[in-house]
Amino acid sequence: TQLLEQSPQFLSIQEGENLTVYCNSSSVFSSLQWYRQEPGEGPVLLVTVVTGGEVKKLKRLTFQFGDARKDSSLHITAAQPGDTGLYLCAGARGAGSYQLTFGKGTKLSVIP
Amino acid sequence: EAQVTQNPRYLITVTGKKLTVTCSQNMNHEYMSWYRQDPGLGLRQIYYSMNVEVTDKGDVPEGYKVSRKEKRNFPLILESPSPNQTSLYFCASSFRASFGETQYFGPGTRLLVL
Numbered sequence: 001t002q003l004l005e006q007s008p009q010f011l012s013i014q015e016g017e018n019l020t021v022y023c024n025s026s027s028v029f030s031s032l033q034w035y036r037q038e039p040g041e042g043p044v045l046l047v048t049v050v051t052g053g054e055v056k057k058l059k060r061l062t063f064q065f066g067d068a069r070k071d072s073s074l075h076i077t078a079a080q081p082g083d084t085g086l087y088l089c090a091g092a093r094g095a096g097s098y099q100l101t102f103g104k105g106t107k108l109s110v111i112p
Numbered sequence: 113e114a115q116v117t118q119n120p121r122y123l124i125t126v127t128g129k130k131l132t133v134t135c136s137q138n139m140n141h142e143y144m145s146w147y148r149q150d151p152g153l154g155l156r157q158i159y160y161s162m163n164v165e166v167t168d169k170g171d172v173p174e175g176y177k178v179s180r181k182e183k184r185n186f187p188l189i190l191e192s193p194s195p196n197q198t199s200l201y202f203c204a205s206s207f208r209a210s211f212g213e214t215q216y217f218g219p220g221t222r223l224l225v226l
Contacts, residue, residue: 033215042116042202042217043155088155099170100215102147104154 003027004091006103014111016078021087021106024071029091032065032072032106033100079110114139116218118203124224125193133188133221135203144186144204145170145215147179148199155202161186193225 005024013019023032031050035043047056048066049072056063060083062075076083086107090100116137125131137144145160147170161180163219175197177189186205190197203218 040220042204042220044217045214048214074162090155099157102155104152 004089004101004103006087006089008106009104010107011110012109012111013079015080016029019076019079021074021076021089021108022071023073023089023091023103025090025091026070029093029101030069031092032063032069033039033090033092034063034074035090036071037088037105043088060069074112076108081110081112084108084110115217116138116203116205118201118218118221120221121219122222124226126226127194128192129225130195131190133156133190133201133203133223135188135218136184137186137203137205137216138184139205139207139216140183141205141216142183143213143215144180145204146176146186146188146226147202147204148172149202149220150199158188158201193223195225197223198225199223 007022033048034046036046037043046109047063049063049101052067052069054065060077064073088105089103093099119134142163146158147155148158149155156172158176159167159169159170159178160174164180164183167178167180180186201221204215206213206215
């Protein structure tokens with residue numbers, strides 16, 4: 001079974017601080033996705049990265065896929081209370097993304 | 113509105129009483145999937161379906177059944193629920209099972225088996 005390790009598991013920071021969440025594996029993934037999940041709701045896709053070394057930006061969020069396609073990071077600049085939630089990374093196994101392996105998630109709390 | 117719906121949203125049942133959780137999508141998606149989410153274990157795939165009448169096991173299929181008779185519906189069946197199936201269940205769909213495709217998740221069904 002291909003595993004995705006996310007760190008940290010919990011993160012509590014003050015509004016305005018920067019943070020980075022990591023997603024690591026010993027296996028190669030064809031693509032990697034980041035989701036955000038709020039309490040009582042299903043995960044919502046933030047971004048998909050497919051090329052080793054790829055960097056994508058979504059407003060204050062920066063996503064990076066490792067050169068070897070085994071790891072990824074999510075960096076949030078100047079965190080806001082609205083960023084609070086559970087962040088999940090998910091790796092696609094094989095050429096199709098129909099089978100996703102999810103990390104256990106990073107629970108982020110941004111304190112006003 | 114494009115969406116994935118699940119019913120019921122909350123369910124309390126007893127061991128051994130068969131139940132079905134329905135999932136429906138209105139986006140004409142080919143691919144549908146069921147996940148369960150447990151504290152400390154994250155999201156794990158139960159079953160998935162590539163298209164009508166095509167289903168396959170995910171990582172944790174034991175104790176579950178699915179069917180895909182219509183493109184829009186993908187019910188999850190627990191023939192004889194047990195307490196270890198107490199969990200939060202999510203249905204998801206995507207246009208097709210292809211590289212980097214976006215999965216849309218339903219709102220979740222919280223199941224308690226006594």
